[in-house]
Amino acid sequence: MTKRVRTRLLIILGVTALSIALFAGFPPSRAKMGEKIKLGLDLRGGTHLVLEVVTDDAIRAETDQAIESLRQLLARENIVFRQLTRSQNNELKAVGVDPAKDTDFRRILSERMTEWDLVSTAGEVPNTYTLRLKPQQDQTFREQSVDQAMNTIRNRIDQLGVGEVVIQKHGGPGQNEILVQLPGMDDPARVKNIMQSTALLELKLVESGPFPNQAAAAQAHGGVIPANLEVLPSVERDLPSSQEGSFYVVQRVASISGRDLKGAYPSRDQNGRPAVSFNLSADGAQRFGRVTEENVGKMLAIVLDGRIQSAPRINSRITDSGIITGGPTGFAPQAAQDLALVLRSGALPASIKYLQEQVVGPSLGADSIRAGLLAAAVALVSVVVFMLFYYRLSGVNATVAMILNLLILLGAMAYFGATLTLPGIAGIILTIGVGIDSNVLIFERIREELHAGKTAVSAVITSFSRVFITLVDTHLAALISATFLFLFGTGPVKGFAVTLVIGLISNMFTAVFVSRTLFEWVLSRKDRAEAISI
Incomplete structure (x- = not known):
């Protein structure tokens, strides 16, 4: 055996040992293989959701x-x-602007509202100006809302401890869709509620109320x-029965919003019932202090997702903190934790x-694994038998x-x-x-060289040299196709593309x-140098 062959064999053995250690650990075991090879939703079971922002x-x-x-x-x-x-x-x-200040x-x-176009100066009231958001800025805000929604959903799910989650954009341009896959999730209802909750916290000054219905308001x-x-509407549960x-009627524009939140955490109200406390950022605290100082004696509505949780009266200046109560019995402990979680991870920019929605059970995932492995084993054995025979x-x-x-x-x-x-198993097959x-390409070329009268050594060297370019061309073409599948495909297609590329x-x-x-x-x-079984 030459030094060159010995070196190449050592490289092959090293690559083999390294590959086995990577996916099966050292020493190899089935348990370690299960830890190192991540299974997708269709094999492990879980929930597949497509959301629209x-x-x-x-x-x-x-x-x-x-x-x-x-x-x-x-x-x-x-x-x-x-x-x-x-x-x-x-x-x-802007209706009825002072003409002297036009x-x-x-x-x-022109200086401060650069994202808006002045589209009209006519209206029922003189000096009425109509501003419209520029189309490019409109599209930018929509794209940003999808990106922010993805980050918010990811933050919320990460705090739940759900591993190997897939969260990515879905659909074509302008569809504003998000794909969420939760492998192994055994409580999809709770995750859906946490994801769907906009958790938009707003503090709005109350003009009047409460009223029994909208018509009375x-x-x-x-x-x-x-x-x-x-x-x-109010969902306060500590009101008299006549006011349930x-x-x-509140100000349309919030004095403080969820954007000003610094933190939120489960706590207790003054009666020891489960509640959620929150802190405001420095800027939010400054504005909150100014608003409460100017409106002492008025009511302040704590609004969550368009519903008033409570409407306490402002007794003095408040700066950097507040509390959301849950009525006479307070929040359920899990509800308080979930509300604090969604507030802490940020409000969704849009509903x-x-x-x-598709739910894959663990048993169905196990059946898919068995079917995929069986198909791979049959393919492997069939190919081996053919190659040995031919x-x-x-x-x-x-x-x-x-x-x-x-x-x-x-x-x-x-x-x-x-x-x-x-689909990744299909890519393996x-x-x-x-x-x-x-x-097959290489072996057939070797046969042709042997039929042309060359020795076995010369036939092998010549065949590998001449087939190399053909192999590069075919593999490069397939790699390009697989790359596009990965870039533009959805989850299952990407799984196929990944295994194919590797x-x-x-x-x-x-x-x-x-x-x-x-x-x-x-x-x-020496005794086989002039012969080859092919």
Whole structure:
């Protein structure tokens, strides 16, 4: 055996040992293999959800925030106006602006409201200005709301301790969809509730209330609720029975929102009942202090997802903290923990709705594993039998290369943390076929060289040299296709693409390096140097 062959054999043995250690541990065991190979939702069981982010909610929130900012700017410049209101999701109106301050008003719009276009100066009331969010900015806000929703959902699920979660964008441009896969999740209902809860905390000043119904609330304001106010339902459970299911008229624009939250945690109210306390950021605390100081004696509604949780009266200036109570019995302990969790991980920028839900049970996942392994075993045995029958002892060469290809594939998946899915098993089976196809190309070329009268050593060297370019071309073409599948495919398709990419790369090593080394090792033996079984 030459030094070159010995070195190549040592490399092959090293790669084999490393691959086995990566996916089965050292010493190898089935338990370690289960830990290192991550199973996808279809094999392990779990929940598959497709969500849609209602981005109109985010645009409405941006418009409301712009109204509040413009209100502060106009007050600072002493510009009198009759009303600031949202006319559409992406449109606001400044009604009755002081004509003498028209130049100053337009200057504020051009300098400070750069994300908005002035689309109209006409209206029922003179000096009415209509602003509309620029289309490019509108699209940016919608994309940001989807990204923020993904991060918020990921934060919430991570705090639940659910491992190997898949959260990614789904669908085409403009669809605003999110794919969520929760392998092994045994309580999908709780996760759905936590994900779907917008958890938008708002502190709004109460104008009037409580009222028994919305009609009574409107009647108290002359039959029509002003544009700067809104009617919200109350879920307070410590009201007198005559006021249960009541409504309040509150300011439309929140004084403080969930964006100003610094933290939230389960706590107890003054009667020792489960509640949720929250802290505000420095900026939020400063504004909260100013609002409470200016409105001592008024009621402040604590609004969560559009429902008033409580409406305490402001007795003095409050700065950086508050508490959300849960009625006479308080929150359930689990409910308090979940509410603190969703508040702490951030409010969703918009509401979400479920478009698709699939639940895969653990038994069905186990059945899929058995079926996939059976298919792979049948494919492997069939190919081995064919290669041994058709190429005789050279079929052993192809079998060794194919098995090493699979070991490298599994080791690489364990190392990179790739998830094995049912389509991924199909990719493994396809890798077996690709690997054997490479060996068939090489073996047929060797046969042609032997029929041309060359010696076994010369035939092997010539065949591997001439087939190499063909193998590179075919594998590169397949790699390009698999890469696009990974970039643009959904979860199951990506699982197939991952195993195919790794299998193609490892197959180039086994077909060219391993197979050739085995031939050279056989031919280096003196009594077999001039013969080859193929």
